[in-house]
Amino acid sequence: MRRIWAVTRQTFIEILRMRRTTLFIFILAAVVLGVPQLPRLFNKDVKPQTAALSAGKPGAVQAPQAAQRHHVQTFLVYSVGLAGIILSLLTILAGCKIICEEQARRYVFTPLTKPVPRWQYVIGRWAGLVLFQMLMIAAVGLAVYGTAQVLRLNVKDRAERLQLDNQVFAGRYRSAPNSLDEDLPKVAAKIMQQREQNERLKDLSPEQIAASWDNARLLAREALENVAPFGRLGWRFTELPKPLNDNALVEFHFTAGTGKAAAGTGLKGIFLFSRDPNSEDAGAYFRSDATFLTDRDSSILLPAHMVGSDGRLFVEFLNENPGDPAATFDTTLMFPPEELYIIYPVAPFEPNFLRLLLMMLILQVFLASTTLLAGTWLSFPVATLMCLTIYAIGAMQRFLVEATAIRYKSGFWVYLGHYIYGGLQHIMPNFELIDTSTVLMDSLVVPWTRLAVAGVAFVGVWTVLALTVAAFVFTKRELASVIVE
Amino acid sequence: MIQPSEPYVQTFKVTKVFRDFWRREKVAAVRELDLEVRPNEVLGLLGPNGSGKSTTIKMILGLLYPTRGFIRVFGKRPTDVSIKARIGFLPEESYLYPFLNAWETLDYYGRLFKQPRIQRRQRVEMLLDMVGLTQVAYRRVGEYSKGMQRRIGLAQALINDPDLLILDEPTSGLDPLGTRQVKDLIQQLGRRGKTIVLSSHLLSDVEDVCQRVAILYGGRLRACGEVNDLLSQHGLTQIIAEDLSPAALDKIRAIAAGEGKSVLDISAPRQKLESLFLQIVADAQRERIATGGAVDTGRLAPFLRGEGELEGPQVVEQLLAATNGDGAAAAAQPVAPVRPPVPLDAELLSELTDAAEHGDGRKVLEDRKAAPTKPAKPAPAPAPAADRRIIDSLMKDDQADHA
Incomplete structure (x- = not known):
C-alpha cells in the first residue's frame, strides 16, 4: 500500500504541476462562474416584479416565464454540465500524458527499477488521477453551490424564493400517471363486452372479430387521451413518495391540444384533484378552474397534503367552461400521456447535490481507467483519440442509437452504424445513469439505488476490467524496447 | 537463496534481437553473452557505442527481455520485484521527472523502498550533501544542468544503499570535478564490499576504478578479465626518477646495452590535466567563491x-x-x-x-x-x-x- 500511495502522491503532484492543468483550471473557473451568468446580463426582462407574477399561488396555472429561478436553474445546469465536460477532457489528456509520455521519454525506467510491482504502479497512477479529480470536483461543487446560494439570496421576493426553493433547491420526484398500456386493454375489453351484449359480434368471422378488437383498442385510446365537450377524463398516480415537508408544492404538468386550434390559443377547463375519489375518506378535493394555452406545457400547483399517505393522487378533467357551465362549445381536447406528470420535492438539495457530484466522480473514475488502459500500449495521440471517441460515444449514446435506428429503406451506412453502436451499447456502461444535465434540468432526486447501479456498472465492472487489462499489458511489456526502422 | 560465493548476476547465452514494426528481426544488439558479476567486485562493461552495454544492463534490470538465453540476478529472474530492493541503477541519461525538485525526487524513490520517514529524510539530506546539491535542493530538476541531473541521478541510485550498483555512463555530462567524485565514490563503495557494474566507453574511467572488465563489440563478449592482467605490458620496465642529467641518462643507456636491451623512451613525466583542474577548483573552494551549480563537498553519505x-x-x-x-x-x-x-x-x-x-x-x-x-x-x-x-x-x- 505504501508503494501505491507513493506513486499516487507523485502522480497527483505531476498533474497539479502540468501547464495544461493550469490552463484547464482557468477555463473551468471562467466557465463555472462566468458563462452561466451571461443570460442574466443580456436578459433585462428578468426583474423581481416579473418573477412575482409567475410565482402565483397554489391552484393557479403556471405559464412558462423568464423568472429568476430559471436563471438559477440554468446556472446550475450549465456550470455542472460544462464542468463535467472540461474535467473529462482534462482526465483524458492528463491520463494519457502521464502514462504515455513517461514511456516515450523513458522516465519510467527509474521507478520501475525500484521494488514496486508494475501492477501497483498502474494502480498508483490511476489512483493519483482519481484523487486529483476528486479534489477538482469538490472545488467545482463548492464554487457552484456557493454561487447558487448567493444567487438565491439575491431573490428578495418571498413568493419567488418559495418557488425557487421548491423547484431548484430540492431533490424532486417525477412520476407519470399509470401507463396507458395498463388501462387500454381494460377499456378495449369493456367496449368489446358492450358489443357482445348488443350482439354485434354475432356471425362475424375470426378475421372480422380481430378487426373489431383493433377498432376497440383505437376507441379505447381515444377515450383515454381525448375528452369531448362536457366530458370527463381522469388519471391516477400511485406509489408516490412522501413530499419533503408540508410547504412543498406538487406540480401537475400537462399539455392540451385540440387538433384544430393554433398553438397558444387560450382554453378553459376544470381540474379536480383528490386522494381517492371512491373513498369516504377522500380528504379535501382540490379544484382548479384553469385557463391554459394549447400545445404548451402548463402546470398547476397543489399543496403537499394532496399526495395521500398511501402514495396516491387522482386527477380529473372536466371539459366545460368554469365561468359559465351552460355555455355551449364543440372543442374536444387531447392530453398526450407522455406530457402528463407530477413533480415535487422529496429530498433536500444538499445531499442530492452531493450525489450529483458523485455521479461526476464515477464518470471520471471510468475515464481515468480507460486512459490508463489506452496509455499502456498506445502512443499519446492515438490513446487520446481513442479515449475521446469512447467519451463522445458514451455521451451521445441515445442520439447515436436513434440516428442509426433501422427504418424502411435504410442505406448501408445506417445498417453499419446501427450494428456498431448497438454493439458498443452492449460493451459500454449506460451513460444515462450518470447524466447530470437531465437531473439538474428538473432538479430531480438522485436515488442511492441509481448511484449504486452506476457505481457497479462504471467502477465495479468497467474500471476493474480496464485496470486489470492495463496492469497485465504493462507487466508484460518490454518498456525499453525499440522498434528498428 | 543465493550462496555467498555465487555470482550476483549471471547471463547464459543471452541474445537480444530488436525487431521492426512487422516483427521481423533487424538488429541483434547482444549475441550469446555469457557474463558473471561476482560479489564485491567492480566490473567495467566496455565497448563502443552500439556494442550492447546498455541493452545488457536493461535485460539485467528486467526492462528488456532476452530473445534467447536467460539471466539470473541474485539467483532470481530479473523481473522478480524482490531483487530490486538490493539494486541501485543510474541510467545512461538521467530520466528524472522534471516537475519534481531534487528533494522530492529522492523522497519519492525513498518511498518506493518503503523507507521510514526519519530514515528517508536523513538519507535525502546526506545524499544531497554528498552530491553537492543542498543549495539547489528545491529547484525543479527540469531546470538543472545535465551534470547536476547526473548527480541527482546518482543520488537516487544510492538511496537504498544497494548491494549491486549498476551505473550506465555515470560520468557522462559531468565536469572533471564530478567525474573525480564519482570515481572516488565507486572506489569507496567498492572498498566497502559493494558490487558495482560500470558501463562506459571512457577507458580512463574504467581503468581507474574497475578490478575486472568485460569488453563488448557488436553484441559479443570479446575479452573479460582482471584489469591488471589485461593491461600489463610484459617485457618492458619503467623507471621514474628525479630529474637526471644527460650523463646519468647515458649511463642508464649503457647499463641497458650491457644487458643486451635498449632504452625505448626517456621523457619528463607530465602532471595529469585532471589533477591540475582539481587543484584549481580546490583552491577556489578554499577562497569560498560563490557558485550556482553543484558544490564539491568531498563527503560520502x-x-x-x-x-x-x-x-x-x-x-x-x-x-x-x-x-x-x-x-x-x-x-x-x-x-x-x-x-x-x-x-x-x-x-x-x-x-x-x-x-x-x-x-x-x-x-x-x-x-x-x-x-x-x-x-x-x-x-x-x-x-x-x-x-x-x-x-x-x-x-x-x-x-x-x-x-
Whole structure:
C-alpha cells in the first residue's frame, strides 16, 4: 500500500504541476462562474416584479416565464454540465500524458527499477488521477453551490424564493400517471363486452372479430387521451413518495391540444384533484378552474397534503367552461400521456447535490481507467483519440442509437452504424445513469439505488476490467524496447 | 537463496534481437553473452557505442527481455520485484521527472523502498550533501544542468544503499570535478564490499576504478578479465626518477646495452590535466567563491560508509543537548558509527597533487603512514543551533578518530 500511495502522491503532484492543468483550471473557473451568468446580463426582462407574477399561488396555472429561478436553474445546469465536460477532457489528456509520455521519454525506467510491482504502479497512477479529480470536483461543487446560494439570496421576493426553493433547491420526484398500456386493454375489453351484449359480434368471422378488437383498442385510446365537450377524463398516480415537508408544492404538468386550434390559443377547463375519489375518506378535493394555452406545457400547483399517505393522487378533467357551465362549445381536447406528470420535492438539495457530484466522480473514475488502459500500449495521440471517441460515444449514446435506428429503406451506412453502436451499447456502461444535465434540468432526486447501479456498472465492472487489462499489458511489456526502422 | 560465493548476476547465452514494426528481426544488439558479476567486485562493461552495454544492463534490470538465453540476478529472474530492493541503477541519461525538485525526487524513490520517514529524510539530506546539491535542493530538476541531473541521478541510485550498483555512463555530462567524485565514490563503495557494474566507453574511467572488465563489440563478449592482467605490458620496465642529467641518462643507456636491451623512451613525466583542474577548483573552494551549480563537498553519505543512521530519539537527544549548551553531553553520546568509516580521500588527493608539483608525492604517503594514531579527541564544542551541523561535526570527529 505504501508503494501505491507513493506513486499516487507523485502522480497527483505531476498533474497539479502540468501547464495544461493550469490552463484547464482557468477555463473551468471562467466557465463555472462566468458563462452561466451571461443570460442574466443580456436578459433585462428578468426583474423581481416579473418573477412575482409567475410565482402565483397554489391552484393557479403556471405559464412558462423568464423568472429568476430559471436563471438559477440554468446556472446550475450549465456550470455542472460544462464542468463535467472540461474535467473529462482534462482526465483524458492528463491520463494519457502521464502514462504515455513517461514511456516515450523513458522516465519510467527509474521507478520501475525500484521494488514496486508494475501492477501497483498502474494502480498508483490511476489512483493519483482519481484523487486529483476528486479534489477538482469538490472545488467545482463548492464554487457552484456557493454561487447558487448567493444567487438565491439575491431573490428578495418571498413568493419567488418559495418557488425557487421548491423547484431548484430540492431533490424532486417525477412520476407519470399509470401507463396507458395498463388501462387500454381494460377499456378495449369493456367496449368489446358492450358489443357482445348488443350482439354485434354475432356471425362475424375470426378475421372480422380481430378487426373489431383493433377498432376497440383505437376507441379505447381515444377515450383515454381525448375528452369531448362536457366530458370527463381522469388519471391516477400511485406509489408516490412522501413530499419533503408540508410547504412543498406538487406540480401537475400537462399539455392540451385540440387538433384544430393554433398553438397558444387560450382554453378553459376544470381540474379536480383528490386522494381517492371512491373513498369516504377522500380528504379535501382540490379544484382548479384553469385557463391554459394549447400545445404548451402548463402546470398547476397543489399543496403537499394532496399526495395521500398511501402514495396516491387522482386527477380529473372536466371539459366545460368554469365561468359559465351552460355555455355551449364543440372543442374536444387531447392530453398526450407522455406530457402528463407530477413533480415535487422529496429530498433536500444538499445531499442530492452531493450525489450529483458523485455521479461526476464515477464518470471520471471510468475515464481515468480507460486512459490508463489506452496509455499502456498506445502512443499519446492515438490513446487520446481513442479515449475521446469512447467519451463522445458514451455521451451521445441515445442520439447515436436513434440516428442509426433501422427504418424502411435504410442505406448501408445506417445498417453499419446501427450494428456498431448497438454493439458498443452492449460493451459500454449506460451513460444515462450518470447524466447530470437531465437531473439538474428538473432538479430531480438522485436515488442511492441509481448511484449504486452506476457505481457497479462504471467502477465495479468497467474500471476493474480496464485496470486489470492495463496492469497485465504493462507487466508484460518490454518498456525499453525499440522498434528498428 | 543465493550462496555467498555465487555470482550476483549471471547471463547464459543471452541474445537480444530488436525487431521492426512487422516483427521481423533487424538488429541483434547482444549475441550469446555469457557474463558473471561476482560479489564485491567492480566490473567495467566496455565497448563502443552500439556494442550492447546498455541493452545488457536493461535485460539485467528486467526492462528488456532476452530473445534467447536467460539471466539470473541474485539467483532470481530479473523481473522478480524482490531483487530490486538490493539494486541501485543510474541510467545512461538521467530520466528524472522534471516537475519534481531534487528533494522530492529522492523522497519519492525513498518511498518506493518503503523507507521510514526519519530514515528517508536523513538519507535525502546526506545524499544531497554528498552530491553537492543542498543549495539547489528545491529547484525543479527540469531546470538543472545535465551534470547536476547526473548527480541527482546518482543520488537516487544510492538511496537504498544497494548491494549491486549498476551505473550506465555515470560520468557522462559531468565536469572533471564530478567525474573525480564519482570515481572516488565507486572506489569507496567498492572498498566497502559493494558490487558495482560500470558501463562506459571512457577507458580512463574504467581503468581507474574497475578490478575486472568485460569488453563488448557488436553484441559479443570479446575479452573479460582482471584489469591488471589485461593491461600489463610484459617485457618492458619503467623507471621514474628525479630529474637526471644527460650523463646519468647515458649511463642508464649503457647499463641497458650491457644487458643486451635498449632504452625505448626517456621523457619528463607530465602532471595529469585532471589533477591540475582539481587543484584549481580546490583552491577556489578554499577562497569560498560563490557558485550556482553543484558544490564539491568531498563527503560520502554516512549511510553509504556503513555507519548507523540516527534514530528519531537519538536526533532529539542530540538537539536537546546542543540547545542546552551541554557540550559534554553531546560528546559523551556520539552518533556512534557501528563500523570504522573509510577516511575521505579529498584531502589526501589535494595533498598528493600539491606534492606531485614538488616531486615528493611518495614522501607524503609515507609520512601519513608513519604518523602515530591520534589519541581520541576531547569532545568538540557543541554547535549552537542547526542539527545538520551537529551531525556533520560529530561525523567528522569520528572519522578523524578512526584515522
